[in-house]
Amino acid sequence: HEKEHIIVDEANNHAYDHKACGPEGLGDDPLRSSAADILATGETDALTYYAGNSANSHPQEDPNTSPGHNWSSTNPCFNSIVSNDAFCVFTDTSYANDEGISFITTAQRAAYLISLLSFTPHSNITSSPAKYTISSIPGKGLGLIASTRIPRGSVILSSHPTLMIDYRVFDELLRTDHISLQAAAISSLPPAHRSAFFNLSTQSKNASVTGGLSRIALTDTIITTNAFDIPAPPPRPRPPSPHSSPLHNQIDPNDAPWHTVFASSISRLNHDCRPNADYRWDWNSNKGGPGLVQVITAVKDILPGEEITISYINPLGSRKARQKLLSTAWGFECSCELCSRSGGRVEEADWRVRLIRKVWRLLKEGQDGGSEVERGEEEGGWKMGSRERGEGKGEGDGTKAAELMVSLYEMEGLWGTIHEAYAMAAREHSKAGETWMVMKWAALAVEFGTMVLGEGDEALREMKGLARNPCGHGAWSSRNKSEGYGEGDEEGW
Numbered sequence: 291h292e293k294e295h296i297i298v299d300e301a302n303n304h305a306y307d308h309k310a311c312g313p314e315g316l317g318d319d320p321l322r323s324s325a326a327d328i329l330a331t332g333e334t335d336a337l338t339y340y341a342g343n344s345a346n347s348h349p350q351e352d353p354n355t356s357p358g359h360n361w362s363s364t365n366p367c368f369n370s371i372v373s374n375d376a377f378c379v380f381t382d383t384s385y386a387n388d389e390g391i392s393f394i395t396t397a398q399r400a401a402y403l404i405s406l407l408s409f410t411p412h413s414n415i416t417s418s419p420a421k422y423t424i425s426s427i428p429g430k431g432l433g434l435i436a437s438t439r440i441p442r443g444s445v446i447l448s449s450h451p452t453l454m455i456d457y458r459v460f461d462e463l464l465r466t467d468h469i470s471l472q473a474a475a476i477s478s479l480p481p482a483h484r485s486a487f488f489n490l491s492t493q494s495k496n497a498s499v500t501g502g503l504s505r506i507a508l509t510d511t512i513i514t515t516n517a518f519d520i521p522a523p524p525p526r527p528r529p530p531s532p533h534s535s536p537l538h539n540q541i542d543p544n545d546a547p548w549h550t551v552f553a554s555s556i557s558r559l560n561h562d563c564r565p566n567a568d569y570r571w572d573w574n575s576n577k578g579g580p581g582l583v584q585v586i587t588a589v590k591d592i593l594p595g596e597e598i599t600i601s602y603i604n605p606l607g608s609r610k611a612r613q614k615l616l617s618t619a620w621g622f623e624c625s626c627e628l629c630s631r632s633g634g635r636v637e638e639a640d641w642r643v644r645l646i647r648k649v650w651r652l653l654k655e656g657q658d659g660g661s662e663v664e665r666g667e668e669e670g671g672w673k674m675g676s677r678e679r680g681e682g683k684g685e686g687d688g689t690k691a692a693e694l695m696v697s698l699y700e701m702e703g704l705w706g707t708i709h710e711a712y713a714m715a716a717r718e719h720s721k722a723g724e725t726w727m728v729m730k731w732a733a734l735a736v737e738f739g740t741m742v743l744g745e746g747d748e749a750l751r752e753m754k755g756l757a758r759n760p761c762g763h764g765a766w767s768s769r770n771k772s773e774g775y776g777e778g779d780e781e782g783w
């Protein structure tokens with residue numbers, strides 16, 4: 291994903307899913323009103339206000355240059371401060387059985403996105419009956435509680451986005467302009483979806499705080515609390531379909547990721563550093579599917595009464611780093627089981643994730659032929675023996691290291707990303723020419739990877755190939771198996 295969330299330095303640990311922009315900047319706004327007022331008024335006045343109150347605005351320009359699509363509205367627009375582009379609100383109120391969707395992007399990119407998303411109405415995409423109830427959870431607000439046993443690998447729910455914001459907006463518009471566009475984008479949605487949006491969490495448990503926010507500020511804080519980041523759409527050409535525009539074979543004009551908000555149960559999922567569910571993005575538009583959806587899948591068996599959780603952040607940080615990030619970006623102190631541990635159990639878990647990052651880096655270096663390992667990784671005393679002895683790149687026996695990493699993932703309960711460790715083990719055994727081990731790890735990588743990435747994900751192709759034909763890999767038996775770790779290397783850690 292984006293789920294290349296695996297290895298980051300602690301120092302650079304950042305939210306890989308939600309945008310960690312925090313609640314800052316919610317300054318005064320002349321349009322002060324309560325959330326209740328906003329729900330009641332329908333906010334059409336807001337559009338006039340936004341369009342007329344920025345020196346940078348040019349609402350008179352018609353951005354409706356998206357061939358093949360009839361937008362319900364395409365205003366207002368604001369000019370980029372670094373390019374000649376204008377960013378506008380594009381709303382389709384008929385999307386997904388009149389639930390509606392708004393985009394904030396350029397006209398060109400809006401046209402491209404429509405060529406990817408089927409506007410075939412499909413609103414009911416969550417499994418029925420629902421496998422969860424939405425309940426109040428002490429210290430967390432609302433959350434999802436399993437109402438039935440949910441086996442590992444099963445889809446729990448899926449949902450269309452309500453709002454998609456081109457990431458360039460954050461860099462290229464003045465903050466006042468971008469938060470105005472956000473508010474206008476929500477204002478343009480059909481009333482039911484708009485209400486659902488304003489019911490979402492605002493981080494603050496104090497209603498009097500959010501009640502005093504302007505509609506612009508309230509919209510911004512809801513987006514900050516509930517948004518997910520998604521990568522740019524897949525750049526592959528699509529076959530013609532009755533729903534695609536003449537631009538359907540173009541590639542993404544910006545190739546920038548998106549910031550996306552869902553006004554649905556998905557936004558009620560709370561965070562856990564060792565979650566029992568994960569999500570993926572499904573751009574299956576032109577297969578007659580429902581367009582872009584976010585799919586939530588169980589990564590382990592979930593029992594009735596258990597809370598369903600996802601991780602908002604890279605799970606491979608120390609407790610201190612994770613808590614700092616969650617507090618800065620989402621305004622809460624994480625009290626999940628892992629964060630609530632005391633004494634030595636915290637250090638043990640921190641030590642394991644540090645070791646995972648280190649082993650991962652070493653193995654990646656080995657596969658990519660990097661030089662860092664050859665200089666010697668001192669951290670924690672870990673060293674790749676063959677490199678210490680000055681042997682060639684990629685020649686260390688990584689099989690033990692990869693299997694150690696698998697064990698660490700299992701001990702840590704990192705079920706949403708364990709397929710990456712299995713894949714690494716398969717590759718290392720492939721280099722060592724060990725057929726049965728390659729098949730074993732590759733099959734596990736496929737099984738666990740499919741669970742979170744989906745059936746047809748490109749990233750699984752290599753592992754599917756290895757599981758079927760373990761000797762067909764490019765790196766097959768590239769190493770003389772007698773070259774293992776240097777004597778005593780394991781002792782260091």
Ligand SMILES: C[S@@+](CC[C@H](N)C(=O)[O-])C[C@H]1O[C@@H](n2cnc3c(N)ncnc32)[C@H](O)[C@@H]1O
Nearest residue numbers: 430431432491493516557558559560561620622
């Ligand atoms: C995307 S919303 C999740 C749903 C939210 N609980 C609600 O009532 O709608 C994110 C917010 O939920 C709360 N939250 C999520 N996970 C939490 C956790 N592990 N501990 C405490 N609060 C949490 C925080 O207020 C956070 O800003």
